[in-house]
Amino acid sequence: MSVLSVQGVTKKIGSRMIVEDVNMSINEGEIYGFLGPNGAGKTTTIRMIVGLIKPTKGTIRIAGYDIQKERSKALSQVGTIVENPETYGYLTGQQNLIHYARLAGIPTHGKRIREVLDIVGLTGRENEKVRRYSLGMRQRLGLAQALLARPQLLVLDEPTNGLDPAGMREFRGLMQQLADTGMAVFVSSHLLSELEQICHRVAIIKSGRIIAEEKMSDITEGSVRSVSVRVNSAIAAEKALLDAKLTAQVVADNLLSVQIEPDAVPHMVRTLVSSNVDIFSIEPVKESLENTFLDLTDGLQINPSTREIAPGGDTHA
Numbered sequence: 001m002s003v004l005s006v007q008g009v010t011k012k013i014g015s016r017m018i019v020e021d022v023n024m025s026i027n028e029g030e031i032y033g034f035l036g037p038n039g040a041g042k043t044t045t046i047r048m049i050v051g052l053i054k055p056t057k058g059t060i061r062i063a064g065y066d067i068q069k070e071r072s073k074a075l076s077q078v079g080t081i082v083e084n085p086e087t088y089g090y091l092t093g094q095q096n097l098i099h100y101a102r103l104a105g106i107p108t109h110g111k112r113i114r115e116v117l118d119i120v121g122l123t124g125r126e127n128e129k130v131r132r133y134s135l136g137m138r139q140r141l142g143l144a145q146a147l148l149a150r151p152q153l154l155v156l157d158e159p160t161n162g163l164d165p166a167g168m169r170e171f172r173g174l175m176q177q178l179a180d181t182g183m184a185v186f187v188s189s190h191l192l193s194e195l196e197q198i199c200h201r202v203a204i205i206k207s208g209r210i211i212a213e214e215k216m217s218d219i220t221e222g223s224v225r226s227v228s229v230r231v232n233s234a235i236a237a238e239k240a241l242l243d244a245k246l247t248a249q250v251v252a253d254n255l256l257s258v259q260i261e262p263d264a265v266p267h268m269v270r271t272l273v274s275s276n277v278d279i280f281s282i283e284p285v286k287e288s289l290e291n292t293f294l295d296l297t298d299g300l301q302i303n304p305s306t307r308e309i310a311p312g313g314d315t316h317a
């Protein structure tokens with residue numbers, strides 16, 4: 001059974017269609033990325049999943065419970081950080097957690113608070129005032145809070161926004177660690193590089209509609225479409241491959257790029273060897289999410305320096 005199931009979900013505000021016919025299903029132990037430019041409808045979808053707003057149409061189930069019909073059971077299985085986590089700066093990390101545990105009806109004298117502090121790596125810092133915490137520590141405290149009730153589903157809206165690269169890496173490690181315990185993690189981002197590194201599957205949303213859903217392994221492993229070949233003479237190698245009807249380009253004196261499906265690689269090797277070309281190495285060039293994304297999302301653009309995605313065309317700032 002999937003931990004999160006979103007079926008035919010639509011959200012209309014006034015006459016405006018914000019999210020249209022969204023379908024997603026997320027399994028336990030899976031990290032599922034939700035990728036789209038600003039304004040695509042990510043936050044609106046997430047707000048529906050965590051019960052902050054109601055869908056106009058469609059069904060959302062969490063751990064099998066319908067969020068409309070069995071709301072408290074469904075929501076008891078979701079931990080979330082939507083936008084920046086709310087924390088009280090004048091309280092310590094531990095006091096913040098005690099406060100939220102009380103609100104959620106979780107015993108504050110048991111060991112759960114110690115456990116969540118440990119999971120997020122704040123043990124030893126729990127008695128410091130939160131206003132002295134770094135942004136990364138605050139984010140981890142938010143995560144500790146989301147984990148208090150042992151949810152099956154964790155929903156994170158742009159969780160690494162504003163974190164430095166070390167903070168982002170740490171947070172990614174945490175998500176992986178939680179998924180390894182069987183938790184389903186739903187994470188949104190407008191940064192390709194973020195999701196590329198941690199997600200098992202990724203859905204791409206544009207103007208309120210899911211335009212693609214891809215398995216990360218298909219993108220990064222299965223779909224190798226070119227190899228980089230190091231040889232003694234790239235010019236001789238290129239000629240031999242072109243004669244054998246393979247597509248190749250010289251990259252440098254000793255380096256060649258060959259567009260080829262994995263099962264045609266032996267044919268390439270035989271061709272080079274029979275043309276007396278020495279082969280030193282053959283490396284697959286992995287398809288990145290970025291290339292796939294560009295193939296799929298005609299009209300969206302990627303800012304090359306920030307790797308942020310934008311609507312593209314004239315709307316691109």
Ligand SMILES: Nc1ncnc2c1ncn2[C@@H]1O[C@H](COP(=O)(O)OP(=O)(O)OP(=O)(O)O)[C@@H](O)[C@H]1O
Binds near residue numbers: 036042
């Ligand atoms: N209450 C509302 N009334 C009218 N329009 C809204 C409302 N909430 C969101 N929108 C519009 O719906 C679109 C999707 O917004 P949403 O916040 O879901 O996008 P997003 O993908 O999360 O983008 P961002 O990363 O910028 O938050 C936007 O154009 C937004 O202006």
